[in-house]
Amino acid sequence: MMKKMTGLVLTMTFASFLSACALNSSTDEKANKETTSAVQTADIKQIKDQVIKASNTGNIPAKALERKDTFIAGMSAPGGVFLPYFYDNGWDGNATSPIFSPLVDLDKNGKPIPILAKSWEISDDQLVYTFHLKDDLKFSNGSPLTADDVAFTLTLLHDPAYDGWGDLAAATIKGGKDYKDGKAKTIEGIKVVDPLTIKITTEKVNAKALLLLGGIVLSKDYYGKDYTYAHLDYLKKLYSKPVGSGPYKLEKYIPGQEIRYVANKNYYDGPPKVKNFIYKVTTPETTSQLFEAGETDYDRFPAEPESVEQLKELGFANIKVTTANSYSYAYINNTKPYLKDKAVRQALIYGLDRQKITDVTYKGYGTVANVPVSPVSWAYTEDGINKYKYDVKKAKQLLDEAGWKVGKDGIRAKGETKLKISYLTSRNDDDFIPIAKENYKALGIQFNPEVLDFNTLLTKLNKKDYDLAAVSTPMLSDPDDAVADLASTHPDNSAGYSNPKVDKLLEESVSTTDINERKKIYHELYKELSDDPPVILLNYRKVIHANNARISGLNPDNFTGISSSLPNLSIKE
Structure with missing residues (x-):
């Protein structure tokens, strides 16, 4: 799951760019809670970019x-794997970016721009992509970069031994699956027209195909000279010896x-x-x-x-304060019987003071998140969205109507089942814990937080052995990156969420390259996710950059x- 780099990031760090924090003692956790409760959130001023x-x-x-x-x-901390598509450590992505260049990249507004490609055309049916490379491109070792290198890269990523984050399945290149399954020796949809032109035929329209197909180009002469089908271990010796075009x-x-x-x-x-x-x-x-x-x-x-x-x-110092292209949230395990009920999930959001959590955590450098996309995205909108303002009365009403009655011990129950909610995090300084514990106690919910090491938390998440879990997104290249795993058929659907209308909208959202049409679909999707919430959206944060x-x-x-x-x-x- 983590290898795809477009799914969740466990919130094991303070603001996703900091290195992992070690788990501290219970004394430190107690001190953190005392500090948290002392913060006067009413006096906090919201900071603008x-x-x-x-x-x-x-x-x-x-x-x-x-x-x-x-x-x-x-x-x-980088991990030392300086080969695009093959690293697990996200910091190695930063480390490889100066060394390698893609055909297509994104500008500061998230729109595609040519890098190694001079231009490209997309057929009227949005299935055929033709890339024209710039003249006289070379790799750092002086060898020419041509359409053959593009074809090699796309082929390598379809090899059955490849299991990295650069999964091209969504691009649906014609014949790609046959190659991966060993039914073909080449990929039918990849055609090198001439040294500077490559034509790629896909089988299904996908809005993300341009960036998937126009990714980083690897040298066929360097990375492919020892290539044999279904055997990629030879590349490990080249992890520390990169040759790119950056x-x-x-x-x-x-x-x-x-x-x-x-x-x-x-x-x-x-x-x-x-x-x-x-x-x-x-x-x-x-x-x-x-x-x-x-x-x-x-x-x-x-x-x-x-x-x-x-x-x-x-x-x-030149200082730049910007809104991060990501957001934090808490997974809700929709497979648990007591969390399948939409009313209970809504109550968990209404009854949580998300503004206080945001203010305590970011002290004005964050805002409450109400839709699953960053405000910097072209898809962002809050039109028609339920913002779930903190409302204890509303939360209690929803729980009452759902049949959860407060017992003599102050804990709600339905029949023999008490409403006890676990919460997993890998941060002992997680400000969610003291605030949620207080808020949920007021609702009659027993809140049981647990701080785990990263790997244990990940294992529990994959097994759906949790109620709530702290997560955040990585940097989002496309609005689909934030919501794709909510599809009922998605292999990384750790929330166990299933909503036929959401499935339909998710499919439609990437089935056109028309950005205006996609906006309309996402706006409809956000409304549905607001009504039937799969997660507890928490906050958008600011990022502070400084340079000499x-x-x-x-x-x-x-x-x-x-x-x-x-x-x-x-x-x-």
Whole structure:
């Protein structure tokens, strides 16, 4: 499930970019609850997206000024698998992005733009994609990049031994399944027209096909020279020796410390102006320290007032506060008899003070989520949506009408079954716990939180051995990424949710490439999910980026992070 990179992310981190927190003692948990209850949420001001320019570049640390040709960005722990489509660690995705380029990528608004492709055409029936490559493309080792490399990449991802996150099944390339099943030696729908043109025929319209088919291109000469059908282990020896077509190439990887890159002289748009790029491994404890000392030029910081004030005091930091292209929520196990009832799920939302949870967690740098997509998405709307304002009376009414009566012990019951709700999280500092415990007690629900290690939580989630579980989405490239696993037939439907109308709308939402038509479908889908909620939507958060003002051209966005900026950076003298 986790390999697909478009499903859930267990909330084991503070704001998804921070590294995993170790489980602390019960004493720490108690202290956290006491702190949480003391927060005066009524005084919290909601922060808007904003850019704060450096106020005093004279404060730039000498350590940073010494680097005339090197840009250093902080990141959490990479795993060392520098081959697209094959890594499990999401940070390796960040690490590979400077090395490899796709045919098509997304701009800052989430719309497709050409990278290695010069252009593309989609047939009238939306089934045939023809990509035209730019002239004289090369990989970092100097070998030419042609349509044969695109064909090889798409074929490799259909190999039966491939089980990574780059699943092309949704693109339904004609003959792709036959190749995967060993019934064909080639994929019928992939045709190399000439060295700069490839035509791909699909069997079903899918709105995400353009990005799936136009992904990162791997070198056939380098990654395919030892390829034999159904045997991909040979690639492991190349994980640490990448050859790509991005703006940089790997120079050295020092596990636990940094990844060093050098400008790729064969990059199609010319080598980057900044010769050297480094990803330095940082932790929540070292992020601010390294940035302040000039050891890093860029990093992301906890979305809270203290972070912004500290960065402003430095004087040399350009600060960007943006809404993240993700959201947090709690899974509801819809397979449990007492949670199949829509009224009970609605009561769990009405009776939960989500605004307080959001304010306590993000201190103004977050807002309550009411639809399963980020506000930065073109599909976002709250028109016709039930916002489930905190309403204890309404929650109690729904539970009463559903037959759950309060017993002498204060716990609701229906027959012999008491309404006891478990909640799983991998964060001991989860602000959901103290607030939900208090809110649900007022409703007559016994709330039983449990903090587990990441792997145990994941196992329980996959087995549907839970009632509620803390999750969040990764960065969303398409609105479908956030809701696809709610389909009753989806293999990763960890919520166990089933709604025929939702199934129909989910299928329709990706069955056209017309963005305006898709908007209409998503708006209808969000209304249905609001009425029949499969999860408890919690919040959208802000992300705080900061860079040393000596770096010009850095503009991190919600779809590609800093990778799209890398080719255009420069260092001010």
